[in-house]
Amino acid sequence: MSQFFQIHPETPQKRLINQAVEILRQGGVIVYPTDSAYAIGCHLGDKPASDRIKRIRRLDEKHNFTLVCRDLSDIGVYAKVDNTQYRLLKTFTPGPYTFILNATTEVPRRLLHPKRRSIGVRVPDNAIVQALLGELGEPIMSSTLILPGDTEPMTDPYDIRETLEHELDLIIDGGFCGLEPTTVVDFTGDVPQVVRVGKGDPAPFQG
Numbered sequence: 001m002s003q004f005f006q007i008h009p010e011t012p013q014k015r016l017i018n019q020a021v022e023i024l025r026q027g028g029v030i031v032y033p034t035d036s037a038y039a040i041g042c043h044l045g046d047k048p049a050s051d052r053i054k055r056i057r058r059l060d061e062k063h064n065f066t067l068v069c070r071d072l073s074d075i076g077v078y079a080k081v082d083n084t085q086y087r088l089l090k091t092f093t094p095g096p097y098t099f100i101l102n103a104t105t106e107v108p109r110r111l112l113h114p115k116r117r118s119i120g121v122r123v124p125d126n127a128i129v130q131a132l133l134g135e136l137g138e139p140i141m142s143s144t145l146i147l148p149g150d151t152e153p154m155t156d157p158y159d160i161r162e163t164l165e166h167e168l169d170l171i172i173d174g175g176f177c178g179l180e181p182t183t184v185v186d187f188t189g190d191v192p193q194v195v196r197v198g199k200g201d202p203a204p205f206q207g
Contacts, residue, residue: 001165001166002161002164002165002166002167002168002170002171003023003169003170003171004157004161004165004170004171004173005019005020005170005171005172005173006173007020007128007172007173007174009033009126009127009128009174009175010127011127012128012131014131017128017131017132017135018135020032020132020170021132021135021136023169023170024041024042024132024136024140025043025136027042027043027046027048027049028042028043028049028168028169028170029041029042029049029052029053029056029167029168029169029170030042030168030169030170030171031145031157031160031164031168031170031171031172032128032129032132032140032172032174033126033128033129033172033174033175033177034096034124034126034129034177035094035095035096035125035126035129035177035178035199036096036124036177036178036180036181036182036198036199036200037144037145037153037154037155037177037178037179037180037181037199038144038145038153038155038157038160039068039143039144039145040053040056040057040142040143040144040145040168041053041068041140041141041143042140042141043140044067044108044111044138044139044140044141045108046141050065050111050141052167053141053143056164056167056168057143057145057146057147057148058148059143063143064100064118064119064120065111065119065120065141065142065143066098066119066120066121066122066141066142066143067107067111067119067120067121067122067139067140067142068121068122068123068124068129068133068139068140068141068142069121069123069133069139070123070130070133070139071093071094071123072086072089072090072093072123074123074133074138075089075101075121075123077104078103078104078106078107078119078121078139079099079101079102079103079104079107079119080101080103080104081101081187085101085187088192088204088205091204092200092204093122093123094124094126095123095124095125095200096124096178096180096182096183096198096199096200097122097182097183097184097185097200098120098122098182098183098185099120099121099184099185099187100118100119100184100185100186100187100188100195101119101120101121101187101188102116102117102118102187102188103118103119107119111141116188118186118188120184121139122182126174126177128172128174144181144182145160146181147163152179153179153180153181155176155177155178155179156176157171157172157173157174158173178199180198180199181196181198182196182198182199182200183196183197183198183200183201183202184196184198185202185205192205193205194206
């Protein structure tokens with residue numbers, strides 16, 4: 001049975017943030033708000049928890065998880081970024097984008113795309129996520145909360161609780177945070193390529 005925390009979207013209660021981070025550290029799977037839609041996430045190094053996310057979302061081995069990071073300093077640990085890419089990332093983070101980058105050796109192999117060593121990274125513009133990441137001190141391994149057979153993410157924390165309360169350890173109700181997933185930009189080729197149009201404006205990456 002999952003816990004259900006109502007956390008203020010602008011001034012998150014530190015006590016609840018600390019409890020949420022403790023759940024993550026102990027191998028919990030949580031649902032939390034971002035700046036584009038609700039996401040499902042777990043501790044970066046936790047294989048059983050990531051397997052649970054795959055089971056809930058019925059993901060195959062080809063699915064790219066996203067590392068949700070507090071800022072660009074985190075991204076540099078897990079992804080290779082050249083000067084041009086860094087300037088673009090700096091301009092568009094925090095924001096509703098996921099960037100696919102070549103991964104460093106810090107990223108566990110099971111999180112990588114099986115055919116190429118790439119990883120999705122993102123820095124959300126959301127006070128609750130920023131507070132979670134600040135307390136945790138490392139990225140949250142995440143995926144947008146889109147259930148099997150659905151085309152859009154779940155948006156209502158009460159619906160999420162009704163549907164998934166036996167599958168999750170914690171649901172954070174941070175209010176309505178949008179219907180759209182992120183815009184995904186692939187930086188692994190010679191030029192940026194928009195692979196999914198979502199909440200973030202794709203125009204700056206469409207040359």
